[in-house]
Amino acid sequence: MLQDKTWDAEGWNNYEASFAVNSELAACKSVEVYIHQVNVNWNIEIDDVHISELTTLSPTLTPTGVPTEFVEEATDSPTKAPTAMPTLSTVMACPPNGENIELPAGPVMLERSSTLCIITKADVDNSGTKTEIAPVARSSNGGDWEKHAGEFAEALLYGKNFGNYDQGSQITLPPLASGQKYFIASYGTSTARRLTEAHEEQKAVARLMQQGTFGTTLSDLEGWNKGPVTKESAAEWVKEQMLVPLTSHREYFRERLNPRWVLLNLIIDYTTHHLYLLLKTFRPCCTSSISQAHKPH
Amino acid sequence: MYFFSARHHVHGIHVHSENGEKPDLARIYFPDANHNWDVYTADVKAYVLEQNCQALVMNPDMEEKDLYWTYTDKDRSKVKVITGSGGSGHALRVYDRDHSWRGLRQVLDPRCFVVGEEFTISAKFRLTDESLAGVTCDPNYQNNDYSGAQCPSVVIYGKKCASGDIYQQFWNAISVRTFVCVIFHFQ
Numbered sequence: 001m002l003q004d005k006t007w008d009a010e011g012w013n014n015y016e017a018s019f020a021v022n023s024e025l026a027a028c029k030s031v032e033v034y035i036h037q038v039n040v041n042w043n044i045e046i047d048d049v050h051i052s053e054l055t056t057l058s059p060t061l062t063p064t065g066v067p068t069e070f071v072e073e074a075t076d077s078p079t080k081a082p083t084a085m086p087t088l089s090t091v092m093a094c095p096p097n098g099e100n101i102e103l104p105a106g107p108v109m110l111e112r113s114s115t116l117c118i119i120t121k122a123d124v125d126n127s128g129t130k131t132e133i134a135p136v137a138r139s140s141n142g143g144d145w146e147k148h149a150g151e152f153a154e155a156l157l158y159g160k161n162f163g164n165y166d167q168g169s170q171i172t173l174p175p176l177a178s179g180q181k182y183f184i185a186s187y188g189t190s191t192a193r194r195l196t197e198a199h200e201e202q203k204a205v206a207r208l209m210q211q212g213t214f215g216t217t218l219s220d221l222e223g224w225n226k227g228p229v230t231k232e233s234a235a236e237w238v239k240e241q242m243l244v245p246l247t248s249h250r251e252y253f254r255e256r257l258n259p260r261w262v263l264l265n266l267i268i269d270y271t272t273h274h275l276y277l278l279l280k281t282f283r284p285c286c287t288s289s290i291s292q293a294h295k296p297h
Numbered sequence: 298m299y300f301f302s303a304r305h306h307v308h309g310i311h312v313h314s315e316n317g318e319k320p321d322l323a324r325i326y327f328p329d330a331n332h333n334w335d336v337y338t339a340d341v342k343a344y345v346l347e348q349n350c351q352a353l354v355m356n357p358d359m360e361e362k363d364l365y366w367t368y369t370d371k372d373r374s375k376v377k378v379i380t381g382s383g384g385s386g387h388a389l390r391v392y393d394r395d396h397s398w399r400g401l402r403q404v405l406d407p408r409c410f411v412v413g414e415e416f417t418i419s420a421k422f423r424l425t426d427e428s429l430a431g432v433t434c435d436p437n438y439q440n441n442d443y444s445g446a447q448c449p450s451v452v453i454y455g456k457k458c459a460s461g462d463i464y465q466q467f468w469n470a471i472s473v474r475t476f477v478c479v480i481f482h483f484q
């Protein structure tokens with residue numbers, strides 16, 4: 001006899017589960033517990049979350065840390081003014097939209113930019129006119145700074161990489177030739193190309209479906225309900241697809257794409273039209289009846 | 298592991314030896330405040346969390362409000378401290394969620410995850426709508442639909458693993474269809 005457990009909408013509902021650690025999970029350097037994947041329109045109310053080891057603790061494969069002696073030293077009283085950033089150079093923020101600020105060569109710590117922020121190189125003449133402008137690096141949507149695409153940036157920053165820290169991305173901009181300068185500028189709010197986390201997840205799903213089907217459809221993409229694309233979720237999806245009843249791709253293709261009847265009509269129209277023109281040219285007596293009976297479209 | 302706390306409720310768990318390195322010196326910074334403002338910092342604490350595999354979840358009953366808990370994605374949902382399940386104490390409500398993925402998460406001690414070790418998970422959940430009225434999910438529906446009827450589940454999410462991330466989702470074991478044996482006695 002089957003009995004469905006029900007959910008108490010008004011009260012708190014108990015949850016219980018258990019699991020054993022496999023080798024894949026044991027190899028992870030970071031483990032987190034997530035409580036999510038609930039209808040977007042609902043609030044989740046959470047209390048009394050416990051995760052307890054069932055078995056007695058066997059000797060761990062990795063040695064546990066020795067008791068750490070944490071020396072708590074008296075700290076200075078809070079400073080009224082903020083102290084400088086603990087970096088090699090001060091953090092350079094992207095200027096407001098429309099401003100173009102000169103950036104000296106050398107080490108620079110660049111703040112991640114919420115808008116599209118680009119460092120460019122320009123040749124500057126005595127009148128201040130900029131020519132030969134070339135992009136060097138960019139940041140957008142709060143993302144790390146990265147080399148800009150293009151031969152100039154690739155050659156200029158060859159062998160150099162951005163070091164990413166909490167406060168920004170750091171790089172040493174190489175010196176430029178005489179008359180050349182670096183500039184940093186913001187380019188509005190709507191040009192960011194970096195994908196959100198949700199879109200990144202959808203992108204991975206779309207890539208999987210593109211590889212495993214005749215093409216990703218929007219309904220398939222929106223119907224994905226297996227969370228992030230992992231080996232396990234991809235394998236589960238492939239198994240589900242193999243259990244779907246077979247359909248004929250040839251039938252589908254021919255039903256929609258067979259052009260024979262349309263082509264035949266075109267041939268008839270084309271032939272009739274030329275016959276009509278031919279007869280009109282050489283046999284004026286017959287054009288009248290043909291033009292009425294087979295007048296081309 | 299270190300824990301940071303200060304006024305205006307700044308806190309977090311940091312795995313100090315995540316990459317197997319144990320540096321001699323660690324610094325705490327409080328960056329990114331508006332450069333026009335003064336920053337007052339007080340009551341800073343940093344201490345090592347003891348390994349306790351019998352109680353992996355820190356602040357499990359939310360008695361310390363949302364301490365150790367954080368959102369799954371910044372700026373994609375909000376967290377509110379509400380009255381606890383027993384009518385006293387605290388619980389947490391995640392609301393203003395812009396995707397079914399949004400919820401709560403907490404860093405666990407990775408040293409406890411040893412091959413073969415078994416763990417039990419328990420929790421209490423309630424679901425409400427925008428007007429805070431209780432809503433009903435279907436315990437027997439176990440799919441992660443964006444606006445589906447699935448009930449809350451718990452995910453153990455391993456990161457920086459040998460071959461990509463490990464996402465293990467556990468549905469409520471006491472809320473699924475169960476067989477009930479009925480014995481008739483005839484005389």
